[in-house]
Amino acid sequence: MSFYLSIREVWRNRGRFVLFSLVIALITILVLFVAALGNGLANANRQFIDKLDADLIVLQENVDLNLTSSRITQDKLEDIKSIAGVAEAGLLAFSSATLVFDNGLETLDVSIIGVTPGELGNPSLLEGNPLNNSSANEIIIDNKVADNIGLQVGDQVSLRSIQGEDESFFDLTIAGITDERQFFFASSVIMSLTTWNEVRPQASPAPQSGDVLGNMVAVKLADGVDQSIIEGRLINTIEKIEVADKITVIEAQPGYGPQQATVNAQKGFAYLIGVLVVGGFFQIQTLQKVPQLGMLKAIGTDNRTVGAAALMQIIIVTIIGILIGGIGVFLLYLGIPDSVPLSFNVPTVLTAIGSLLLIGPIGGLVSIRIALKVEPLTAIGLSS
Amino acid sequence: MTTALEITKVSKIYGKGDNAVKAVDQVSLDVKAGEFIALVGPSGSGKTSLLAMLAALLSPSEGSIFIDNSDLRKMAEKERTRFRREKIGFTFQANNLVPYLTALENVSLMLKLNNVGNKESIQKAEQILVRLGLEDRLSSFPRQLSGGQKQRVAIARALVHNPSLVLADEPTASLDTDRAYQVVKTFSDLIHEQGRAGIMVTHDLRMTKHVDKIVQMVDGKIVNIISNQIEIEALSANDSFGMPIQIPQNTSSQLNIPLAPPPTVSTPARV
Ligand SMILES: Nc1ncnc2c1ncn2[C@@H]1O[C@H](COP(=O)(O)OP(=O)(O)OP(=O)(O)O)[C@@H](O)[C@H]1O
Ligand SMILES: [Mg+2]
Numbered sequence: 060m061s062f063y064l065s066i067r068e069v070w071r072n073r074g075r076f077v078l079f080s081l082v083i084a085l086i087t088i089l090v091l092f093v094a095a096l097g098n099g100l101a102n103a104n105r106q107f108i109d110k111l112d113a114d115l116i117v118l119q120e121n122v123d124l125n126l127t128s129s130r131i132t133q134d135k136l137e138d139i140k141s142i143a144g145v146a147e148a149g150l151l152a153f154s155s156a157t158l159v160f161d162n163g164l165e166t167l168d169v170s171i172i173g174v175t176p177g178e179l180g181n182p183s184l185l186e187g188n189p190l191n192n193s194s195a196n197e198i199i200i201d202n203k204v205a206d207n208i209g210l211q212v213g214d215q216v217s218l219r220s221i222q223g224e225d226e227s228f229f230d231l232t233i234a235g236i237t238d239e240r241q242f243f244f245a246s247s248v249i250m251s252l253t254t255w256n257e258v259r260p261q262a263s264p265a266p267q268s269g270d271v272l273g274n275m276v277a278v279k280l281a282d283g284v285d286q287s288i289i290e291g292r293l294i295n296t297i298e299k300i301e302v303a304d305k306i307t308v309i310e311a312q313p314g315y316g317p318q319q320a321t322v323n324a325q326k327g328f329a330y331l332i333g334v335l336v337v338g339g340f341f342q343i344q345t346l347q348k349v350p351q352l353g354m355l356k357a358i359g360t361d362n363r364t365v366g367a368a369a370l371m372q373i374i375i376v377t378i379i380g381i382l383i384g385g386i387g388v389f390l391l392y393l394g395i396p397d398s399v400p401l402s403f404n405v406p407t408v409l410t411a412i413g414s415l416l417l418i419g420p421i422g423g424l425v426s427i428r429i430a431l432k433v434e435p436l437t438a439i440g441l442s443s
Numbered sequence: 444m445t446t447a448l449e450i451t452k453v454s455k456i457y458g459k460g461d462n463a464v465k466a467v468d469q470v471s472l473d474v475k476a477g478e479f480i481a482l483v484g485p486s487g488s489g490k491t492s493l494l495a496m497l498a499a500l501l502s503p504s505e506g507s508i509f510i511d512n513s514d515l516r517k518m519a520e521k522e523r524t525r526f527r528r529e530k531i532g533f534t535f536q537a538n539n540l541v542p543y544l545t546a547l548e549n550v551s552l553m554l555k556l557n558n559v560g561n562k563e564s565i566q567k568a569e570q571i572l573v574r575l576g577l578e579d580r581l582s583s584f585p586r587q588l589s590g591g592q593k594q595r596v597a598i599a600r601a602l603v604h605n606p607s608l609v610l611a612d613e614p615t616a617s618l619d620t621d622r623a624y625q626v627v628k629t630f631s632d633l634i635h636e637q638g639r640a641g642i643m644v645t646h647d648l649r650m651t652k653h654v655d656k657i658v659q660m661v662d663g664k665i666v667n668i669i670s671n672q673i674e675i676e677a678l679s680a681n682d683s684f685g686m687p688i689q690i691p692q693n694t695s696s697q698l699n700i701p702l703a704p705p706p707t708v709s710t711p712a713r714v
C-alpha cells in the first residue's frame with residue numbers, strides 16, 4: 060500500500076521530483092569528485108609506499124617519520140636483516156629529477172627511487188626484467204608514464220638532474236615496466252641504489268664515495284611473528300632508528316594529513332548540505348500535505364503505511380538523484396584531463412554512495428515525523 | 444430494519460476547569476440501516492464533534508456508541524483505524540481526495556486499504572462511479588474535476604466498501620444549489636438502496652428533502668427530531684432563500700426551538 064501510494068505520488072509529480080532529484084544528483088557529483096580527488100591526491104602521495112610489500116618501515120630517529128629528512132646507512136640495513144623475525148629488508152632512497160625527451164614532448168618530473176636489486180623494494184613487473192646488480196643505468200618505470208609517453212622496454216630515456224651548478228643528463232635504459240606507483244606527486248622511476256647515487260641531484264657532480272645512504276629501510280616480517288615484538292626488538296637492538304607501519308609513515312609525511320583533512324571536510328560539508336536540502340524539501344512538501352494525510356488516516360490508513368510511504372518516496376527520489384549524479388560523474392570524468400589527480404576506486408565510490416543513500420532518510424526524518432504526527436481528526440476540521 | 448448505530452448519552456467536553464466547553468451534551472440517538480439522517484444546527488452546536496465521535500476519530504467524554512453492535516469505547520487506536528476503513532464511509536467538507544490519484548484510484552483505494560484485490564477494487568469502483576454519472580471522468584485527477592464531481596467521487600468512496608455507517612460533513616458546502624441538490628439526491632438514493640445508515644451534516648435546510656429524519660442540535664443538545672415526511676418536505680421547500688437552518692416555530696412539534704443565529708447569506712464557497 061505504501062509502495063502504491065509513494066510510486067504514484069512521485070510519478071504523477073515527476074516534474075517536481077525530478078527537479079529535486081537533480082539537486083541530489085549535483086550533490087552526488089560533488090561528493091564523488093571530492094572523494095575521487097581525495098583518493099587521487101592520496102595516491103599521488105603514497106602509492107609507492109602502499110604497494111611496497113613491507114610490514115614495517117625503519118627511519119632515522121628524531122625526524123618525525125619524515126621520509127625526505129631521514130638517513131639510513133647500509134650498515135643499519137645489515138643490522139636489521141640480522142634481527143630474528145625479519146624475513147626481508149631493503150634500503151630505499153628517494154629524490155626527484157626530470158625526464159626529458161627529444162621528440163618535442165614536454166619534460167616530466169619524476170620521483171627517482173633507489174633500491175637494491177634483488178632485495179625488498181623492487182616492484183613486481185608487468186613487462187621486462189627486474190633490475191640486476193651489475194646493470195647500472197637501468198630503470199623501471201610505471202605503466203602510466205610508459206603509456207603517456209609511449210615508452211617500451213629497451214627504450215632509452217634521458218634523465219636531467221641538478222648537480223652542483225650544472226644540469227647533468229644521464230641516459231638510462233628501461234629494463235621493466237610496473238603498475239602505477241606515484242610518489243610525492245610524481246611517477247616513480249626505480250633504479251639501483253648505485254645508479255640512484257650517481258644521477259640524483261647533489262652538491263657536486265662526482266658520486267660520493269663511502270657508505271651508500273638511503274632514506275628508509277622496508278622490512279618484511281617472517282610469517283606468524285608478532286609485529287609489535289619485532290618493532291620492540293628493532294628499536295632496542297639498533298641505535299638511532301624509529302620504526303612504524305606503512306600507514307603511520309604515510310600519514311606523517313608533511314602536507315598529507317592537512318590535505319586529506321581538507322578533502323574530508325569538503326565531503327562532510329557536501330553531505331551536510333545534502334541532509335539539509337533533502338530535509339527542507341521534504342519538510343515543506345509534507346507540511347503542504349497535512350490535510351491530505353489527515354484524510355488518509357481518517358478513512359483508515361494505518362500510520363505505519365503513511366510513514367512508510369513518506370520514507371519510500373524519499374528513498375526513491377534519493378536513488379534517482381544518485382543514479383543521475385553517477386551518470387553525470389561518468390560523463391564528466393571522460394572529459395577531465397589526466398593531469399587532475401582523480402582516482403575512483405570501488406571502496407571510495409561505494410562508501411560515498413552509501414553515505415549519499417543515507418542523507419535522504421536522515422534529512423527526511425523530520426518530515427516523516429511530521430507525517431506520523433498528523434491527527435486523523437484534522438480531516439474533519441477538529442483537533443483534540 | 445436493524446439498528447446500525449446506537450448513541451447513548453454521549454457528551455464531549457473540550458478542555459478542563461474554567462476553559463471546559465461542553466460541545467456535545469447527553470446526546471442519544473438510534474439510526475437504522477437504510478436510514479438517512481440530516482444533522483442540522485447553528486454553528487458551534489456540536490455537529491462536527493458528534494460526527495467525529497461516531498467516526499471513531501474522537502473519544503466521547505461520556506456515554507457509549509455502538510456501531511453494528513461494536514462498542515467504540517473498547518477499541519484501541521489501531522482497532523479504531525481498522526474499524527474506520529472497514530465499517531465507515533466518509534465524505535469531508537474539503538480535501539476529500541488524494542490529489543495524485545485519479546477518480547477511479549481514489550475510490551478503489553478504499554477497497555485496496557481493505558485488502559481487496561486490484562482487479563476487483565477497480566471493477567467495483569468503476570461500477571459505483573458510473574452509477575454516480577462519472578463514467579467519463581474515471582481517469583481524471585481531482586484538480587480536473589468540478590466541485591460537484593469531486594463530491595460525487597467522495598460519495599463513491601464513502602460507499603464502495605459497503606460500510607455500515609456513512610458520515611458526510613457538509614457534503615454540499617462548496618456547491619451551488621442545483622448541484623448540491625443533485626448530489627444529496629444521489630447520496631440519499633444510494634444509502635436507501637444499499638441499506639446503509641447515513642448521517643449528513645448540513646447548514647442548508649433545502650438539502651434535507653430526501654432524508655428520513657432531521658435531527659436538530661443546539662448548544663450540544665438534540666432539541667428536535669422531525670421524522671414526519673410532510674413536515675420534512677415543507678421545511679425543505681420553505682427555505683427558499685438558501686438560508687441556513689431556520690426552523691419555523693409553527694411547523695415544529697412540541698419542542699420549543701431556539702432560533703439559530705442570523706443566517707449567514709452567501710458564505711464564501713470553500714474549495
Ligand atoms: N479542540 C477544541 N477545543 C475546545 N473547544 C472546541 C474544540 N473543537 C471544537 N470546540 C468547540 O466545541 C463546540 C462545537 O464545535 P463543532 O465544531 O462540533 O460545532 P459545529 O456544529 O460542527 O459547528 P459548525 O457548523 O460551525 O461546523 C464549539 O463551541 C467549538 O468552539
Ligand atoms: Mg462543523
